[in-house]
Amino acid sequence: xTATSLAAADGGLPPAAAAHADPAAEPFATAPSRAARLLRxxxxxxxxxxxxxxxxxxxxxxxxxxxxxxxxDLLNTLAPPSAAHWFGTDxxxxxxxxxxxxxxxxILSVAPLATLVATVAxxxxxxxxxxxxxxxxxxxxxxxxxxxxxxxxxxxLLVLVALGPSSSxxxxxxxxxxxxxxxxxxxxxxxxxxxxxYVSAAELRGEGALHIMFVExxxxxxxxxxxxTTVRLGYAIFTVASLSFLGFGIQPPSADxxxxxSENYGMMTGGYWWTVSFAAAATxxxxxxxxxxxxGVQAVFE
Amino acid sequence: MRRSPKLLDRLRLEASDLENHVVDEYxxxxxxxxxxxxxxxxxxxxxxxxxxxxxxxxxxGASRALAQTGSRDATIRVASPTPAGVxxxxxxxxxxxxxxxxxxxxxxxxDQPDLVLRPMLALSWKPNEDGTVWTFNLRPNVKFHNGHVxxxxxxxxxxxxxxNPKNGSNALSxxxxxxxxxxxxxxxxxxxxxxxxxxxxxxxxxxxSDNYNAxxxxxxxxxxxxxxxxxxxxxxxxxxxxxxGVSFVRNxxxxxxxxxxxxxxxxxxADQQPQILALQGGQVDVVSQISVQGAQGLLNDPxxxxxxxxxxxxxxLHIRNDVPKFADKRVRQAIAMSLDRxxxxxxxxxxxxxxxxxxxxxxxxxxxxxxVPQRKKDIPAARALMAAxxxxxxxxxxxxxxxxxEIPDYxxxxxxxxxxxxxxxxxxxxxxxxxxxxxxxxxxxxLDSEMGITDYGHRxxxxxxxxxxxxxxxxxNAAHFKNPAYDALVAQYIATTDLGxxxxxxxxxQTLLLDETPVIFAYFYDYLTATAAxxxxxxxxxxxxVFLANATVA
Numbered sequence: 001x002t003a004t005s006l007a008a009a010d011g012g013l014p015p016a017a018a019a020h021a022d023p024a025a026e027p028f029a030t031a032p033s034r035a036a037r038l039l040r041x042x043x044x045x046x047x048x049x050x051x052x053x054x055x056x057x058x059x060x061x062x063x064x065x066x067x068x069x070x071x072x073d074l075l076n077t078l079a080p081p082s083a084a085h086w087f088g089t090d091x092x093x094x095x096x097x098x099x100x101x102x103x104x105x106x107i108l109s110v111a112p113l114a115t116l117v118a119t120v121a122x123x124x125x126x127x128x129x130x131x132x133x134x135x136x137x138x139x140x141x142x143x144x145x146x147x148x149x150x151x152x153x154x155x156x157l158l159v160l161v162a163l164g165p166s167s168s169x170x171x172x173x174x175x176x177x178x179x180x181x182x183x184x185x186x187x188x189x190x191x192x193x194x195x196x197x198y199v200s201a202a203e204l205r206g207e208g209a210l211h212i213m214f215v216e217x218x219x220x221x222x223x224x225x226x227x228x229t230t231v232r233l234g235y236a237i238f239t240v241a242s243l244s245f246l247g248f249g250i251q252p253p254s255a256d257x258x259x260x261x262s263e264n265y266g267m268m269t270g271g272y273w274w275t276v277s278f279a280a281a282a283t284x285x286x287x288x289x290x291x292x293x294x295x296g297v298q299a300v301f302e
Numbered sequence: 303m304r305r306s307p308k309l310l311d312r313l314r315l316e317a318s319d320l321e322n323h324v325v326d327e328y329x330x331x332x333x334x335x336x337x338x339x340x341x342x343x344x345x346x347x348x349x350x351x352x353x354x355x356x357x358x359x360x361x362x363g364a365s366r367a368l369a370q371t372g373s374r375d376a377t378i379r380v381a382s383p384t385p386a387g388v389x390x391x392x393x394x395x396x397x398x399x400x401x402x403x404x405x406x407x408x409x410x411x412x413d414q415p416d417l418v419l420r421p422m423l424a425l426s427w428k429p430n431e432d433g434t435v436w437t438f439n440l441r442p443n444v445k446f447h448n449g450h451v452x453x454x455x456x457x458x459x460x461x462x463x464x465x466n467p468k469n470g471s472n473a474l475s476x477x478x479x480x481x482x483x484x485x486x487x488x489x490x491x492x493x494x495x496x497x498x499x500x501x502x503x504x505x506x507x508x509x510x511s512d513n514y515n516a517x518x519x520x521x522x523x524x525x526x527x528x529x530x531x532x533x534x535x536x537x538x539x540x541x542x543x544x545x546x547g548v549s550f551v552r553n554x555x556x557x558x559x560x561x562x563x564x565x566x567x568x569x570x571x572a573d574q575q576p577q578i579l580a581l582q583g584g585q586v587d588v589v590s591q592i593s594v595q596g597a598q599g600l601l602n603d604p605x606x607x608x609x610x611x612x613x614x615x616x617x618x619l620h621i622r623n624d625v626p627k628f629a630d631k632r633v634r635q636a637i638a639m640s641l642d643r644x645x646x647x648x649x650x651x652x653x654x655x656x657x658x659x660x661x662x663x664x665x666x667x668x669x670x671x672x673x674v675p676q677r678k679k680d681i682p683a684a685r686a687l688m689a690a691x692x693x694x695x696x697x698x699x700x701x702x703x704x705x706x707x708e709i710p711d712y713x714x715x716x717x718x719x720x721x722x723x724x725x726x727x728x729x730x731x732x733x734x735x736x737x738x739x740x741x742x743x744x745x746x747x748x749l750d751s752e753m754g755i756t757d758y759g760h761r762x763x764x765x766x767x768x769x770x771x772x773x774x775x776x777x778x779n780a781a782h783f784k785n786p787a788y789d790a791l792v793a794q795y796i797a798t799t800d801l802g803x804x805x806x807x808x809x810x811x812q813t814l815l816l817d818e819t820p821v822i823f824a825y826f827y828d829y830l831t832a833t834a835a836x837x838x839x840x841x842x843x844x845x846x847x848v849f850l851a852n853a854t855v856a
Binding site for chain 1: 574575578579582595596597598599600601602642645646648649650705710711713714715717718729730731732733736
């Protein structure tokens, strides 16, 4: 019997929570009540609406945009916002509104995938170091500290210079640089779990280390992982945009927002504010949306 | 001053056949006033003869440059790109470095922005009849900053240093096949002969400011130029801090009219935007080069003056001739025909450029044959060419280039144009360091990529542009173009001294390149420098040189 099934048999309280239950405190919420609390959370709902809007743009954007987002019009460059071009045109005459809409796709492909890579790798490392401990914990722990001591954006730039910029490289690089952060969080959560009875029970049953880590402990450390993942997603979006701005992220002719800011920021001093402002606002809104969701998740799960 | 027939006749008696040919061309109306100056200066036409023909005592307009308003003895503050690596006259190859060379150093000849040659350290120059030997007379009483007096041995040592492949000389792009070590010979203290590897009608340009490495240094120069910035120029070094900036002060021992500014200060910037903000904020008076794409703020600013030089600066879009999908010249022609050149000029440069016609012969060159028909966008014809080449269904290819000014936008426009004829282009846009690599075949995306866009600077004559990127053995031949007929035509063009015959050879080269289309030259853009409104007297050339000796600040 797994920890989860034990919890179900025990009236929905996970063993960890049950062991530490404070009679004065509100009982740890069940899955349905968590969902209900999330839906009642204003920050979560506002964030979710913003994120869902951009997800809709990422999925259906190319079908609904009024102009070809990649089509140039050299005789209509840097046109200000108008009825024909709601957000104006850029320096080769592309419709900025259409590019902002479809620009959600590259960032919402790369950032979540990078976060997923970091979550999977970080969770694995965190489980290993937290449960196995000993020299493995010391070794990986020191490596993580070394990685965390380096400026993340600099590490990312170095790797991208060495490997060459592409979407898959960006996913890998951000995944790798976020892995230690998630690993450290997961390790802390695992350390508080490993001494609990349900882990001892599993060990007495003769379960293997992998089974204990991934089947017994993992379900009980999911809440902090979920919170950390949503927080990291916000940072990943920001990092993808930063790398694109620096010219080492998503490549032209992508409508990626960071790339659009990079391509046009020189126009700002000329008064062509629309070439940058809408892409910047889109990036900011998505980061804010994800962070609001993260706040809501954090409030409910922690 | 009016033209005097008797004086002219007397002067013509003393002139060589080549000089008299130029005079005949002018008198017959085949050369205009500017053409006479340009051609006359190429053959070192005597100043009195030029003045007599033009009815002026000052044919080069040198004295006009001094007629500036504004404060003399000023400090002129310049924003310029950070030099890449060590600033060294022999090896410097970037705009950040070359703009510093000519602050303290001087050339034998100054190639003015209008391509007219003006004496600098050489007072006069003449070719022999077939253009294989050129004799230069040096200016007397010129002192280097260390007090050493310029003589022929300094010129011989400087040219041998630049022509020696062992020195890593950047000037070899212009000197290879033209002048070898030992080819420069002292005749007397103030006379030097250049014995060329082959006849060359444009040789004075090769040793002029057009060849930015060719500042004359003392014969005993042993390196470490950054310590002294030694030269003969109107400014001398005050203080140099690598990666930060450099300041110069007026040279009181200068051989010519003393510099108007008492001091100049160069601050290095890695990017264009901070330079623009520094100019707008009053921290600098001059931004040495701006691009249309990144400097819209300055182009529209009434407090900023834009100095525009019509130039041969361009981008070369090479197509590998030895890659099967591009081996059929009809495919290359189709790609070239998919581009809308007037729209590129209007959209990318706001009109500050001219359409190219797929050869290095820019409209600015007098030898360009302007009767060769201009290639135009014609998608139906391009599709027909693709079909005839067996590529009606198109194919996929990669266009590699670097992140510089408008180049990424140009790459996107080429991608869109190719899509219209069925070619799916993937873009690979990287740093200039990654793109150039080691600049050797097999170690350079520039030279190895199947399609690429490369930045090329201005030259006063197209010789280098005809050679290195297009000759069969050319060091920069990224298109891997090998065509014996082309090689022969270029040799013929380079050897020709007469402008009419140069134009005839140019026409044949232009026609051949239009047919073969190894490289697409879609536009030639103007060189732009920005100054504060009160700054005047700058002389700017198309190769990132800014001469400040006559600059003033209001």
